[in-house]
Each structure stands twice: as structure tokens, then as C-alpha cells.
Amino acid sequence: MKVVITGGQGFLGRRLADAILARGTLTGISGKAEPVDAIVLFDAVAPEQRPAGLDERVAIVSGDIADRDTVSALVDRDDLSLFHLASVVSGGGEKDFDLAMRVNLDGARHVLEAMRSGGGRRRLVFTSSIAVFGGPWLPASVGDDTKQLPQTTYGITKTIGELLVNDYSRKGFLDGRSARLPTVIIRPGKPNAAASGFSSGVFREPLNGIDYVLPVGLDTVMPVLGYRAVVDGMIALHELSGQALGPDRAVGLPALTVTVGDMVDALHRVAGRRRLGAIAVEPDPFIEAICRGWPADSHFQRALELGLPREDSLDTIVAYYIDDYLG
């Protein structure tokens, strides 16, 4: 079978491809494990050169997710699964509403239409976000039973994606499911402009020997999940039967609810013998205001019952990052 990953050049897309290649099989349209003989990493821009050592089963395709024909051409086999990760992110959506609507809403509709047919057996995993929750009546803890009142265009488009995945699945057009991600840590590479960037930066920069200034207080609380559990969770969600998911195909992934202080403590527990950059706190009112709008806690009994994983602690997440990126 073939696997298409949109947003395939992103951090999670690349890790997902590696994980699928390592497994070798996924549940196909037969309902049984089938060998994965081709993976397409689709993204807006292709790397200038094919990365060295990339598995020969992997093809790199670039194009505009908001172009119907481009997306339609990606789904060229019946025995195909698609992981839809391509998205304008939260800050980007606030800056450019029309781009978020094009990429996130039109793009998702093109993906759904492309996957339609094939007897409704093709599996689709849509990546949603805890940003679907917001607004003045946000409960202390959010979960699959919480009203979605997103306060960003990003969150709006993710909620719409979940709704459409539910309806395309209910109608038998495809076999969809949505993974609702909490904040994913620890992102490698350079700092980005995301308001949540500190939750990766507070680990990554000190581990690189660079001093780091936290823009929020140590008592800031948030649900987080390590990238390994996120990727494993997306694959586990793909493998579950539609019947196991029922009419709400959107599942909030399990998470760890931690404070920023917990993050600093975990870093020092796991990597205290390394030469770490220093961490200071200089609250940024702009970032702090955004953080106050986020859910502080989440519940995920359904995800646990479905067997979706989470790391057992922040310490494990830090240890995985050191293994994966610092050798």
C-alpha cells in the first residue's frame, strides 16, 4: 500500500514517515496489515536536494494543498492511506486569515474529496489541535466532551476539519479519524515564532549550551506530549477500526499536564551533568496573555481506553530528545 503525508517536510511529517518505514506495514483497505511500498512526502516546498540516505520508497512531491487537482493527483491508488498534517499554524492564521482558510479549510476539503470513493475503506488521519478549545466558558479541563469555541482562525479551521472528517466517515466516503494534539515538545531546530515555542525552547536551547529567557512564569500550566508519543498516537489511531471510534472520530491524544517549572526541573534532573545554558524568566505580557487563553488541563479517558500512548514523564521526553538529536 501507499502512504501520503501532507506537511511531509515538517518535523512531525518526517518522523511519521520514519516510523512507518520502521514498522513496514499499516492496516490497509483489506482491514489487514499490508506492506508499505511507497510513501509520498507532500509539502508546499521541496528540499533543494533529496536528503542523503532517504529510503528509496519515499518520494518527495511539492505543490499547493489549496489546489484541487494537485491534491487529487496524490490519491492515485485504491490501497492508500493519508495523514493530513499540512496546515497554517496558529500565529500564521492570525496574521493571514485568507491563507488559513485556503490552506486549512479548502486544503482539507480537497483532501477529503480526493480520498472519497474507494468503497469508503481508505483511511485518513487528520491532525487537529487543542486550539479547538477556547473562549470565556473554557472549563478547567478540556476533552472529547467539551464544547469547541476556538478563538483563533487556526482553531476554527481545525474544528471544521474534525466535523468534516466525522461526516465523510458517517457517509461512508472514507474511514477518517482526527488526532487532537496538545502542545508537542521538544521541537528540534531553530526557535520559531509560535507563542508556545518556549515549551520546546526551554529544553532545546539550554541543551545546546545557549542561555534561554522564558517569556512566561514558572507557574504556567499546559498539557504537552512528546513527539514520539504523538507520532505513535497518530499511527495507533490509523490502526484502530472505525467501529472502535464510533461517530466522533476526533480523539484528544493523552497528555501530561505540567508547569513550566516542571519542565525546568526535568531538564536539570535528566541533563544536569551536561553544560546547560542558563534559564531566566522575563514574562512577556503578549505571550502570557495568549497562554492564559489556552486550556490549562485536559482529560483523555477515551484515548487511553483506545490504547493511545503518552510518555510516562517529562524526564522520558527529555531523554528521548537527547537520544534522538544530541547523540
Add this chain to the structure above:
Amino acid sequence: MKVVITGGQGFLGRRLADAILARGTLTGISGKAEPVDAIVLFDAVAPEQRPAGLDERVAIVSGDIADRDTVSALVDRDDLSLFHLASVVSGGGEKDFDLAMRVNLDGARHVLEAMRSGGGRRRLVFTSSIAVFGGPWLPASVGDDTKQLPQTTYGITKTIGELLVNDYSRKGFLDGRSARLPTVIIRPGKPNAAASGFSSGVFREPLNGIDYVLPVGLDTVMPVLGYRAVVDGMIALHELSGQALGPDRAVGLPALTVTVGDMVDALHRVAGRRRLGAIAVEPDPFIEAICRGWPADSHFQRALELGLPREDSLDTIVAYYIDDYLG
């Protein structure tokens, strides 16, 4: 100012136009009452002849709500409000998914885009539905705080409409609000194929001297609202300031939670001296199954605090219908 009503040839659209003409003014982009000098009734099909006696301020326009340019041309003034009623209904959406997506989703997006600009002061009233609620975790009573897990394409598109109205309002593109309607009774005219049709038929047909067979048991429970309160509620919602509504612009209208037996009793209390058709009960498993998926009860404290109306009883609703349609 000008008022555009999409779905303007429907029962509610026509009554809404009459109610606005009777008022004479609406709150305009100035934030103050402005005389309504033009109303456009937009619908898919125009009547063959202009109805006799129609107020000269009313123009009838026909076209495809799913055509962007057609919708854009409707919004030809800054001082304009729009009531968006045009929609494929529940049963129609289940039969023709693509039509529901075109009319309800693409149509709503065209309306939102057409209303965008004008300094964000143009008011939009979007008609949503209690069909936004559904699924296996439906609570005993639904309200503005309830997770929306619709189980029809109609309900999906109405939920998406609410989300987009919230976001266009949050971004300052327009000043939107959504009226979430329960089952509206008593619809005049001929019986239609709607599964909820019995809630109007059980009054209308006996009042016309015609025997009526109820497809559901007398203990069937549902939230209903009379058409007068629905129209008054849409206008009241239009008149409220955006600040009063806050970030969730979708308000469930107040309703009366009644059994079908209550409906029969009210009919006989109010119209017992008339020659009424007989009422029999012959449960239809298909209709009963659909009804079991609907919310049995609703709560609407927010709507009451905002001053939105409901009739005080079924008796009042029956009396209004007799006044309005039976002379």
C-alpha cells in the same frame, strides 16, 4: 438602510420581511435605528408573478446562493443587514451531500465574504439549528455550552456556519450572530417530507378539518418554538450589540419542551369548538428512530438574559396560528 433576506421566499423569510416592514427600522451600521427603505427577498426560485399587494420596498431576486458573484452582487450598499436563511434542510442534506455542501457551506462562505468590509459594522443574522447537537453522548438537555457533534450533513454545515460567523466577527470583518432554532411550529401550507413535519401537521391538518395520523407516540418529547417568537427572536438578535453577545455569537433561542400529547391537548383546549379532523397514532419506526436522535430538552438562560422571546404556551402558538392563517 437595506435588508437582504436569503431564503426570502420561504415561510420564515416572508414573515421576517413583513415583521421588518411593520417595524420600519432596524439598527444600522451607525449603531442607531435607521429606516428600512429596501428589502431584497433572495431565493433559488422567484414566484412566477410578483405577489399582489407586496410592499413596494420589497424586491424579489432569484439566483444560486452557491455562486459567489451572485451573492456578492446582493451586498451593494454599506448600510445593509443580511438575514441568511437559505439552506438545504435536514432530509435534503442526507439525500444529496454535495448539494448541502454547495448550498449550506459554500453559500454561507459567499455570504460572509460578501458582507466582509464596510468597517465590520454590517450585521449578519445566520439561522442555525438545534440539529447541531447529536451523537451518542447527547446530554438530557442541550444549550450554548453543549459540545456540537451533529449526525447529519445539515447539522455539520450549520455548526460550521456558526464557527465562521464567530470568526468573521472576531476578526472585525462583520458583526455577525447566529440564531439556533428549535423545531418551528406551526408551518402553514402543505405537509412536507421533514421528519419533524408532524409537529406542525398535528395542528394544521385537524384545524383544516383533515384527519391526521401521527407517526410518533404521544410521549415523544421535543423543544419547539412558534414562528412569531422565531421571527421576533431573529430581529431581537439583530438589534443586540456585538458586545452583549461576546465571543460566542451563536445563541440557542428559547423554546418550549413539550410532548406530542401536550400538542394534541393544546389543540383541543384552544380550538375544541371547531370542527377538527381526528388524530390517530400509528408509529413509523423510521420517523421514531430519527426523533430519538434529537435533543429531548434544551436550556437557554443566556437567550433569556439577552431578552429573546418565546411564547408562554402551546395554547398561545395555536391561537396565533388561527389568527394568522384561519382568520
